[in-house]
Amino acid sequence: MCHSNVRKCLAKNLSTELQRERMDTYISTADPSVLLCLGMTAAFGIITFYKAKKNQVEKRCISARGLLLLFLLEILCFVMLKSYIGLILFSMACLICNIYLSVQTMLPVDNKAVLITGSDSGFGHALAKYLDNLGFVVFAGVLNKNGSGAEELKRSCSQRLCVLQMDITSSAQIKEAYLKISEMVQNTGLWGVVNNAGILGFPADGELLPMSVYKQCMDVNFFGHVETTKMFLPLLRKSKGRLINISSMAGGIPMTRFAAYGASKAALSMFSGVMRQELAKWGIKVAAVHPAGFKTCIQGTSELWAKQEKHLLENLTPDVKKDYGEDYIEALKNFLLHMPVHSEPDLSPVLDDVLHALLAKSPHGLYTPGKSAYLTLCIFCYFPLWLYDLYIGKLQSNKSVPSALRASEAKNKNT
Known part of the structure; x- marks a missing residue:
């Protein structure tokens, strides 16, 4: 027993010495x-x-x-x-x-001029204040120049900030804003255009949404931004500046109840990608921002929901209304009610990403601020679709079932 222990100790010491020799060698x-x-x-x-x-x-x-x-x-x-x-x-x-x-190297602000659409509330309003505080010359395009959002900007921001009446579905207002801005920036050009204005519409199954909702979403979320971009590109060429389009997580991945909104944002994202390639030769850098769920005013008010729900019901055919049932449509409002609960109140991730897109020497082509935004995009792009559908179904769980499906399930149970 004693000899065995001695042999083990000798072997251990020899092993240690060998390891030291190997390390030294x-x-x-x-x-x-x-x-x-x-x-x-x-x-x-x-x-x-x-x-x-x-x-x-x-x-x-x-x-x-x-x-x-x-x-x-x-x-x-x-x-x-x-x-x-x-x-x-x-x-x-x-x-x-x-x-x-x-x-990551950032350019100096140096009173760079930036146009932001949809500055009445939400991302646009917060971004206008944020950039103004950093020393940018901000042109805040608003839907209502006399509204509370515009008045707040005039009251709280510096004299550099200029509030402009700019409904992006109005060609006349876009041109008027262009003439005012081009007169003010003159030969220096415009450093950045942030296409932010957008509407959500009433989230519902794609079959239930009236065509007017699809057209309105495309007018505001896509065509308005395209026309604004085309109008202001000569000023961006002068400065070799930045074009930033605020899309959405729903613009990169399919999400239930967002057929109209998601399709319009997907069109904007594709437009951003093409513009990024085409404008590179002019020295203009283009970025798309796909935020996750943040607490803004885009979902609207209860009065607006009631109006949209009424419009939806009035445009349904009798067969579709019967198959879904009014109780199912009524339950869709619960989704709107719970949106702010599951949304982030802190908008700083979006503001920081837009700032990076404006000032970085080599900005990214795509930004995904917010929890799960990039993860969800990766799951959609790199995993089987059935896994993505399962994942998104868990995120957007809805216990409400259309009337016709409930009747079918009940019938199957009884047979």
Whole structure:
């Protein structure tokens, strides 16, 4: 028993000595590569923190992401059997990180002029205040120049901000806004156009929605933005500025009850993609923003819901009304009631992404601010559709069932 313990102790000590010898041999043979890797790590770490500190506007995750990538590839470097292969990988990581950090470099504000449509409330209203506070010259297009939202902007913002009457479904108002802005910016041009104005409509099954809802959503959420973009592109060309279209998560993925709204936002997203490719030769950068659920005024008021529900019922054929049942349509209002409950009150993720799209030297083509926005898009793009349908069905669970289906289920149970 004693001899056995002695043998185990000797073997353990021998093993430890061998490991030490191997480590010493590895360090001595790979000494130049190891020192070079460590030197690059230190240098790049200093550069990372310097850029993150210098870039105060875009601070989120710059150093964290850069150093995390460094750390992971540092491990790869030393785990590789041949140290020079690890060094190559590590050098590539440094290059990628430097490219990433250069993307985050922000331009100065320097009184850049930006047009924001739909500034009466919601994202547009908050963005107008946010950019004005940062020193931008803001042209806030509103649906009602004498409304409470416009008055709030006049009262709370600086004298740089200019409120413009701009219903984007009116060609005359778009042209009038263009003439006023072009007169004010003159040769400097307009740095940014943020197409934000939008309507939701009454969320309901696509079969239930009247054609007037589809047309209205397309007029406001798509055609209005296209006409605004076409009108102001000459001013953007002068400054080699930015075009930013506020789409929606529903514009990138199919979501039940959003047939009209989602289709109009999907059209806007596709328009953004095409414009990004076509306007690159002019030096204009284009971005689409797909926010998740945020608490804005887009869902409207209870009075508006009642009016839209009445309009919906009046346009249904007798067969469709019978199959769905008025109780099913009545229950759709519960979805509207619960929207604010499941929406984020803090709009800062959207505001920060729009600011990045305006000022980053190399902005992203797509931004997905908000919880689950990017995750849901990834599930839709990379997983089987049945899994996505299951996932979105859980998110938008609705216990209400059309009348005809309830009757069919009851009949099957009785037979």
